[in-house]
Amino acid sequence: xxxxxxxxxxxxxxxxxxxxxxxxxxxxxxxxxxxxxxxxxxxxxxxxxxxxxxxxxxxxxxxxxxxxxxxxxxxxxxxxxxxxxxxxxxxxxxxxxxxxxxxxxxxxxxxxxxxxxxxxxxxxxxxxxxxxxxxxxxxxxxxxxxxxxxxxxxxxxxxxxxxxxxxxxxxxxxxxxxxxxxxxxxx
Amino acid sequence: xxxxxxxxxxxxxxxxxxxxxxxxxxxxxxxxxxxxxxxxxxxxxxxxxxxxxxxxxxxxxxxxxxxxxxxxxxxxxxxxxxxxxxxxxxxxxxxxxxxxxxxxxxxxxxxxxxxxxxxxxxxxxxxxxxxxxxxxxxxxxxxxxxxxxxxxxxxxxxxxxxxxxxxxxxxxxxxxxxxxxxxxxx
Numbered sequence: 001x002x003x004x005x006x007x008x009x010x011x012x013x014x015x016x017x018x019x020x021x022x023x024x025x026x027x028x029x030x031x032x033x034x035x036x037x038x039x040x041x042x043x044x045x046x047x048x049x050x051x052x053x054x055x056x057x058x059x060x061x062x063x064x065x066x067x068x069x070x071x072x073x074x075x076x077x078x079x080x081x082x083x084x085x086x087x088x089x090x091x092x093x094x095x096x097x098x099x100x101x102x103x104x105x106x107x108x109x110x111x112x113x114x115x116x117x118x119x120x121x122x123x124x125x126x127x128x129x130x131x132x133x134x135x136x137x138x139x140x141x142x143x144x145x146x147x148x149x150x151x152x153x154x155x156x157x158x159x160x161x162x163x164x165x166x167x168x169x170x171x172x173x174x175x176x177x178x179x180x181x182x183x184x185x186x187x
Numbered sequence: 188x189x190x191x192x193x194x195x196x197x198x199x200x201x202x203x204x205x206x207x208x209x210x211x212x213x214x215x216x217x218x219x220x221x222x223x224x225x226x227x228x229x230x231x232x233x234x235x236x237x238x239x240x241x242x243x244x245x246x247x248x249x250x251x252x253x254x255x256x257x258x259x260x261x262x263x264x265x266x267x268x269x270x271x272x273x274x275x276x277x278x279x280x281x282x283x284x285x286x287x288x289x290x291x292x293x294x295x296x297x298x299x300x301x302x303x304x305x306x307x308x309x310x311x312x313x314x315x316x317x318x319x320x321x322x323x324x325x326x327x328x329x330x331x332x333x334x335x336x337x338x339x340x341x342x343x344x345x346x347x348x349x350x351x352x353x354x355x356x357x358x359x360x361x362x363x364x365x366x367x368x369x370x371x372x373x
Contacts, residue, residue, distance in 0.1 A: 085285075116281065133277060
């Protein structure tokens with residue numbers, strides 16, 4: 001019996017293609033996000049607000065007590081969000097709260113209230129991109145192998161002038177040559 | 188279509204069964220483990236190098252780029268401990284800064300001597316443009332240098348040389364914990 005390789009190739013390409021849609025989007029989005037990690041925080045939206053803390057609250061300076069920290073927060077309408085606090089540098093205290101922090105200069109009372117929230121979609125895709133656990137590692141390995149199979153099988157879907165012997169050859173060559181040129185530039 | 192659904196479901200179950208879980212073991216397995224505060228651990232760190240320890244402290248800072256480092260300390264104490272995720276622990280999250288964690292892991296020591304500082308200084312003076320490792324163990328792993336940072340780095344090196352001269356050893360030790368399990372304290 002003659003094996004129809006073309007048909008098998010099409011089936012592999014079709015079904016792996018369908019199955020990989022979700023992962024392609026996850027890695028595509030997180031790939032763009034992480035490519036530009038020097039320009040933004042892809043996982044969190046962080047907003048800052050300048051605040052002024054009354055010097056009367058800062059009498060203890062770097063040795064601020066928990067009660068004093070709670071009073072400072074209360075003065076800025078922040079209740080029941082205190083986590084902990086410490087002095088990262090002499091003359092500065094940082095009070096951690098749920099969803100952010102308040103950093104205050106203990107001499108001038110000038111401070112920065114930072115709010116942090118997860119960036120929708122990007123937080124989740126970045127979390128997955130960074131390999132959150134063993135199950136994900138194997139599943140994404142499977143996806144990586146699938147991508148190789150998709151690439152190879154994709155070259156042999158069409159015959160004729162648009163196939164691998166015509167248009168396909170030009171585009172495949174371009175797609176290989178460009179990264180090689182860039183690699184040589186960076187080496 | 189039914190066949191496809193059955194095949195996919197079976198694959199998912201097989202896949203799940205054949206993989207180790209990274210979820211923390213129940214508490215009863217850890218009852219007898221002594222939990223040290225970060226300052227208690229740092230006081231006796233040299234005795235615990237390459238050994239498993241369990242430490243509790245406030246999560247002060249998580250490196251923004253991927254959460255590969257975090258720094259913990261005991262409330263009201265200066266000693267800080269760098270924690271790095273292990274093979275089976277997830278990366279750290281910035282949103283967890285300020286929370287108290289109990290971390291079990293292997294304590295690692297990094298020694299910095301005059302020879303190491305000589306090399307570091309030489310690299311800086313050559314003004315290498317590539318990424319350069321930050322050596323003091325208190326910062327995130329890499330930062331790109333520019334000229335403005337050079338003086339600060341040289342000052343840091345001079346400070347370390349002084350610390351070595353003043354200490355009774357000919358090196359400085361920087362400790363970090365390679366996490367095996369991490370649990371937030373309620």
